[in-house]
Amino acid sequence: xxxxALAVHRxxxxxxxxxxxxxxxxxxxxxxxxxxxxxxxxxxxGTSAVLxxxxxxxxxVSYIQFFLTDVDVTTLPIGAxxxxxxxxxxxxxxxxxxxxxxxxxxAGGKALCTSILVRDLSGGRTAGDWKxxxxxxxxxxxxxxxxx
Amino acid sequence: xxxxALAVHRxxxxxxxxxxxxxxxxxxxxxxxxxxxxxxxxxxxGTSAVLxxxxxxxxxVSYIQFFLTDVDVTTLPIGAxxxxxxxxxxxxxxxxxxxxxxxxxxAGGKALCTSILVRDLSGGRTAGDWKxxxxxxxxxxxxxxxxx
Numbered sequence: 001x002x003x004x005a006l007a008v009h010r011x012x013x014x015x016x017x018x019x020x021x022x023x024x025x026x027x028x029x030x031x032x033x034x035x036x037x038x039x040x041x042x043x044x045x046g047t048s049a050v051l052x053x054x055x056x057x058x059x060x061v062s063y064i065q066f067f068l069t070d071v072d073v074t075t076l077p078i079g080a081x082x083x084x085x086x087x088x089x090x091x092x093x094x095x096x097x098x099x100x101x102x103x104x105x106x107a108g109g110k111a112l113c114t115s116i117l118v119r120d121l122s123g124g125r126t127a128g129d130w131k132x133x134x135x136x137x138x139x140x141x142x143x144x145x146x147x148x
Numbered sequence: 149x150x151x152x153a154l155a156v157h158r159x160x161x162x163x164x165x166x167x168x169x170x171x172x173x174x175x176x177x178x179x180x181x182x183x184x185x186x187x188x189x190x191x192x193x194g195t196s197a198v199l200x201x202x203x204x205x206x207x208x209v210s211y212i213q214f215f216l217t218d219v220d221v222t223t224l225p226i227g228a229x230x231x232x233x234x235x236x237x238x239x240x241x242x243x244x245x246x247x248x249x250x251x252x253x254x255a256g257g258k259a260l261c262t263s264i265l266v267r268d269l270s271g272g273r274t275a276g277d278w279k280x281x282x283x284x285x286x287x288x289x290x291x292x293x294x295x296x
Contacts (some may be wrong), residue, residue: 033222035237037260040289043237045220072193074181076266076281077232084225085233087264087282089183089191112185114262114284116235118224133224134235136262138286141188 002073005086005117008130009073012115013066019058025051029118029131037136039111050135063097086117086130091140113137150221153234153265156278157221160263161214167206173199177266177279185284187259198283211245234265234278239288261285 008027015024028034028047036050037043044050071090075083092111116134156175163172176182176195184198185191192198219238223231240259264282 029226031226033220035220035235035262037237037262037286040287041260042239042288043218043220043260070191072181072183072191074281077268078177078179078266087183089185089282089284091190112189112191112284112286114183114185114264114282116262116264118226120225133222134237134262136237136260136284136286138185138260138284139188140190 002075002086005075005088005119005130006071006073008117008132009071009088009090009115012132013068016054016058017065021051021055021058024054024058027132029133031133034132035134035136037138039137039139043136061096063095065095067093067095069093084119085133086119088115088117089113090115092137110140111137112140150223150234153223153236153267153278154219154221156265156280157219157236157238157263160280161216164202164206165213169199169203169206172202172206175280177281179281182280183282183284185286187285187287191284209244211243213243215241215243217241232267233281234267236263236265237261238263240285258288259285260288 011023012027015027028050030047032046034047034050035043035045036053038053044053069091073086073088076085090113092113094109094111114136115132117130118133119130159171160175163175176198178195180194182195182198183191183193184201186201192201217239219236221234221236224233238261240261242257242259262284263280265278266281267278
């Protein structure tokens with residue numbers, strides 16, 4: 001179960017890396033209360049605002065790649081056979097070909113991200129699919145132990 | 149339902165403001181996969197590590213007060229009568245009496261926080277209580293429109 005949530009989580013980064021706006025749009029719940037916090041920024045609310053910010057970011061970078069480390073996924077309710085929510089915390093190590101100067105830009109090469117995905121169990125066309133409900137990314141201070 | 153999640157969310161800030169370690173401990177799920185991201189820091193995992201960080205922070209400040217703005221709460225699954233998860237996004241406007249220089253310190257007077265609370269529906273002593281499962285706070289850049 002957490003594997004499929006992780007696959008959607010990975011597809012999100014694939015969408016950013018390949019600039020695939022349609023793929024990105026398919027990965028989010030369509031709801032006015034969806035939220036997305038870009039590093040250092042105020043939260044965006046609603047799917048259209050969130051998708052617009054990613055479209056702008058994708059249009060601004062010619063090359064971006066995410067190396068994810070310390071990916072930690074938990075599903076909720078705790079211990080449920082049919083979880084409805086997945087919380088994925090990971091470190092994004094970002095390699096980009098050019099500077100990003102928009103308000104949506106990443107503040108650094110390293111970010112910490114908490115993603116909340118939900119699964120629709122109510123039936124219908126996309127029932128059972130994990131989708132993004134919320135994302136919160138923030139700059140992470142470099143560790144002194146690392147050699148850059 | 150979202151009212152009770154918000155009450156627990158408010159109790160969290162009360163605990164920090166009054167330095168009430170026991171209250172703080174009562175508000176978190178006791179689980180090794182609980183997570184907490186302090187502004188600019190790597191994630192802490194597990195309830196004991198999370199509570200230790202808050203105890204350290206509370207010991208370091210003689211005065212701290214949080215003015216929350218733009219508090220947005222949603223419960224999941226979407227539309228459920230018995231939600232099991234609450235996502236609360238808010239802006240923390242932090243007033244503190246002294247500098248905080250620890251690695252757990254707040255990076256500024258303003259932070260953006262996403263909190264994930266869960267409710268145990270499986271029965272038992274604390275069934276139905278909302279508790280913190282995850283918290284992700286990040287520094288927020290000041291808007292140019294504001295007058296400081």
